[in-house]
Amino acid sequence: AQTVTQSQPEMSVQEAETVTLSCTYDTSESDYYLFWYKQPPSRQMILVIRQEAYKQQNATENRFSVNFQKAAKSFSLKISDSQLGDAAMYFCAYRRNRGAQKLVFGQGTRLTINP
Amino acid sequence: DGGITQSPKYLFRKEGQNVTLSCEQNLNHDAMYWYRQDPGQGLRLIYYSQIVNDFQKGDIAEGYSVSREKKESFPLTVTSAQKNPTAFYLCASSPRTEMNTEAFFGQGTRLTVV
Numbered sequence: 001a002q003t004v005t006q007s008q009p010e011m012s013v014q015e016a017e018t019v020t021l022s023c024t025y026d027t028s029e030s031d032y033y034l035f036w037y038k039q040p041p042s043r044q045m046i047l048v049i050r051q052e053a054y055k056q057q058n059a060t061e062n063r064f065s066v067n068f069q070k071a072a073k074s075f076s077l078k079i080s081d082s083q084l085g086d087a088a089m090y091f092c093a094y095r096r097n098r099g100a101q102k103l104v105f106g107q108g109t110r111l112t113i114n115p
Numbered sequence: 116d117g118g119i120t121q122s123p124k125y126l127f128r129k130e131g132q133n134v135t136l137s138c139e140q141n142l143n144h145d146a147m148y149w150y151r152q153d154p155g156q157g158l159r160l161i162y163y164s165q166i167v168n169d170f171q172k173g174d175i176a177e178g179y180s181v182s183r184e185k186k187e188s189f190p191l192t193v194t195s196a197q198k199n200p201t202a203f204y205l206c207a208s209s210p211r212t213e214m215n216t217e218a219f220f221g222q223g224t225r226l227t228v229v
Contacts, residue, residue, distance in 0.1 A: 006157075033216045043203065045220035091157060095216055101165060102173065103148060103207065103218050107157035 002027045004094050006106035013082045014114050020067075021077045021109050023092030030054075031097040034068065034075045039089040039108075048090070051075065053097075079111075087113045118142065121206050121221035127229050128193070128200065136191045136224045138206035145211035147189035148218065151175060152203040161204075164189055165211055193226065201228050 003026045013019035025034070036048040051059045051068050058066050063080045079086055092106040119140040128134045138147065146165050150158040160173030164183040178197025183189055189208075193200045203225050209218040 035217075043223050045205065045207070047217055050217065093218075095218075097216070101146060101209075101211065101216070102160055102163050102171070103209070104160065105150070105158040 002094055002104050004092050004104050004106035006092055006109050008109045010110045012112040017082055018080045021090050023075045025073050025094050029096045033095045035093040036077045037091045082113050084113050119208050119219050119221045121224050126226045131195045133194050136204055138189045139187055140208040144208035146209045148207040149191045150205045
């Protein structure tokens with residue numbers, strides 16, 4: 001069974017600094033997607049960034065980028081120039097691309113931005 | 116506007132009662148999901164459906180039931196067999212095609228047992 005692990009329950013960073021959130025996953029599949037979702041206090045889930053496993057190039061969306069290490073099954077999120085609005089719960093998620101396409105989430109990391 | 120709608124936003128249930136949480140989407144998505152969120156435990160999958168009239172158990176299906184009679188709708192029933200139902204419940208949907216796998220979420224239902 002696929003599992004996703006986020007080992008940092010809480011992280012904090014100074015405004016304008018850079019922070020990296022960790023995520024590891026376990027799968028025997030080779031074709032899958034990985035995601036980072038943000039959940040602000042409103043509890044609305046918002047997609048931050050996604051990575052296709054067969055693409056070697058790391059995905060980037062403005063201040064958000066990932067470090068995807070397929071062999072190590074690692075998928076970290078880097079937030080540059082942190083802003084107060086980045087404060088939220090961040091969830092890493094996995095979805096295989098064939099067969100049962102259930103979306104599996106990690107436990108989440110609560111990110112605090114210090115002004 | 117296209118989107119996914121959960122109702123109600125808040126729900127109170129007496130012990131021993133069944134309650135049904137609504138989830139409707141107009142995104143023409145094939146796949147739909149139900150998650151439970153407890154503090155410090157992330158999102159745990161209850162049930163998911165990839166096509167009408169078919170659904171599979173997730174990791175914590177005991178005490179819950181679902182139906183998928185229409186593509187747009189995936190209601191979740193919390194039965195009296197669920198021993199600790201107080202939680203935040205999230206519904207999601209996504210296209211089933213491999214080219215676009217982003218899941219869209221509803222705004223959630225907060226269920227409280229009184």
